[in-house]
Amino acid sequence: MKVAYFPGCTLKNKAKQLDDYAKKAAEALGVTLEEIEEWQCCGGVFTTACDEVATKLSSVRDLVAAKNKEQPLVTVCSACHNVIKQTNHAMQTNKEFADKVNRYMGEEPYSGETQVYHYLELLRDVVGFDAVKEKVVNKLSGKKIAAYYGCLLLRPNGVMKMDDPENPTIMEDFIRAIGADAVVYANRNECCGGYIAMESPDLAKKKSNAVIENAKAAGAEMIITACPLCKYNLIKNGADIPVVYFTELLAEALGVKEDTNE
Amino acid sequence: MNNKYLQEDLLRMSGVNPKKCMRCGKCSATCPAYDEMEYHPHQFVSMVENGDIEPLINSDSLYKCLTCFACVDRCPRGVEPAKLVEAVRLAAVRRQGANHLKADMVPDMLDDETPQQLIVSAFRKYSK
Numbered sequence: 001m002k003v004a005y006f007p008g009c010t011l012k013n014k015a016k017q018l019d020d021y022a023k024k025a026a027e028a029l030g031v032t033l034e035e036i037e038e039w040q041c042c043g044g045v046f047t048t049a050c051d052e053v054a055t056k057l058s059s060v061r062d063l064v065a066a067k068n069k070e071q072p073l074v075t076v077c078s079a080c081h082n083v084i085k086q087t088n089h090a091m092q093t094n095k096e097f098a099d100k101v102n103r104y105m106g107e108e109p110y111s112g113e114t115q116v117y118h119y120l121e122l123l124r125d126v127v128g129f130d131a132v133k134e135k136v137v138n139k140l141s142g143k144k145i146a147a148y149y150g151c152l153l154l155r156p157n158g159v160m161k162m163d164d165p166e167n168p169t170i171m172e173d174f175i176r177a178i179g180a181d182a183v184v185y186a187n188r189n190e191c192c193g194g195y196i197a198m199e200s201p202d203l204a205k206k207k208s209n210a211v212i213e214n215a216k217a218a219g220a221e222m223i224i225t226a227c228p229l230c231k232y233n234l235i236k237n238g239a240d241i242p243v244v245y246f247t248e249l250l251a252e253a254l255g256v257k258e259d260t261n262e
Numbered sequence: 263m264n265n266k267y268l269q270e271d272l273l274r275m276s277g278v279n280p281k282k283c284m285r286c287g288k289c290s291a292t293c294p295a296y297d298e299m300e301y302h303p304h305q306f307v308s309m310v311e312n313g314d315i316e317p318l319i320n321s322d323s324l325y326k327c328l329t330c331f332a333c334v335d336r337c338p339r340g341v342e343p344a345k346l347v348e349a350v351r352l353a354a355v356r357r358q359g360a361n362h363l364k365a366d367m368v369p370d371m372l373d374d375e376t377p378q379q380l381i382v383s384a385f386r387k388y389s390k
């Protein structure tokens with residue numbers, strides 16, 4: 001099947017591997033990620049104020065592009081996914097906001113019809129983790145892997161509706177599907193500091209260290225993430241175990257990692 | 263008080279109803295930026311309710327919030343304090359010349375690995 005794909009700016013720059021591996025792995029699972037044309041950066045964070053319209057237009061354009069292609073919209077970066085899902089939700093539920101957007105866009109009115117999937121949801125809900133398991137050629141047996149959700153993948157739960165925000169399983173189920181052992185630890189859904197790294201690096205350090213220490217104490221040999229900023233914060237703040245994108249492990253497990261140009 | 267208009271504006275922008283708050287403090291207990299904040303999420307709720315807004319607008323606490331949505335998900339009364347923090351932050355940075363992050367400050371904050379996402383996110387939160 002074919003799905004519309006929004007890579008986001010970071011996946012075209014610092015997080016190229018997240019993008020390359022995502023496309024190769026999806027292909028191996030029978031899903032083609034078709035990049036939408038002329039997409040623009042989503043802005044990285046959703047502004048919850050309902051009178052902020054202009055900053056949300058780029059996400060609406062992406063959603064409309066997917067609607068016109070009659071395809072669901074898939075994102076990989078946790079942050080893009082959060083922004084686009086929250087924007088879609090605002091278009092569905094806030095008539096006044098949607099009206100302002102639609103008058104500005106001047107196209108056929110959009111009211112949140114596009115189905116938005118995070119790549120992990122695509123694996124769970126469309127491909128199915130059992131089908132993933134069957135396609136695994138390099139089992140990562142015995143490897144103890146900690147999933148780092150951070151905050152943007154799960155919250156706000158009323159909008160993201162991805163998993164139980166306090167006891168999520170989607171990334172652990174993913175880890176098991178590729179044949180590794182999932183390490184469950186308390187800080188997996190606590191914030192790494194996010195954008196605070198820009199002006200208060202000490203705060204990001206404190207938050208990131210708490211995640212790393214907690215994961216290691218639970219026996220983790222590796223941490224996986226879907227967010228370039230999580231990865232940056234964890235590595236910058238002294239992670240002494242590998243922190244990798246979940247798509248890299250997926251590509252490795254499916255035996256398509258080598259075809260990927262880094 | 264000419265604060266009345268600002269207060270109404272904040273409540274409308276955020277969609278938050280501070281009267282729902284039962285002062286349990288769970289939002290502040292779960293806030294990852296708690297130690298760094300002068301005013302904590304539950305105080306944003308009560309201070310906006312009381313029209314005591316100027317101290318919030320001038321506080322650095324606005325720039326310590328990580329937008330992690332922990333207080334939104336964990337508030338037992340659905341108050342969603344982060345939305346109020348965001349509204350006050352916007353009221354602050356929307357003033358003329360009040361951008362908290364300026365482009366010429368950015369180069370010194372970068373290293374070779376800085377993801378683009380970090381820069382755009384910080385701009386979106388700190389500047390207009």
Ligand code: SF4
Nearest residue numbers: 008009010042044080
């Ligand atoms: S969150 Fe990320 S990578 Fe995604 S487009 Fe927006 S900023 Fe760029």
Ligand code: SF4
Nearest residue numbers: 150151192194229230
């Ligand atoms: S944990 Fe940190 S970087 Fe990661 S999603 Fe939250 S803010 Fe983003």
Ligand code: SF4
Nearest residue numbers: 283284286287289337
């Ligand atoms: S958690 Fe909710 S009810 Fe409790 S103090 Fe915070 S805003 Fe008020």
Ligand code: SF4
Nearest residue numbers: 293327328330331333
């Ligand atoms: S969203 Fe902001 S105020 Fe709320 S818990 Fe997170 S950092 Fe604290």
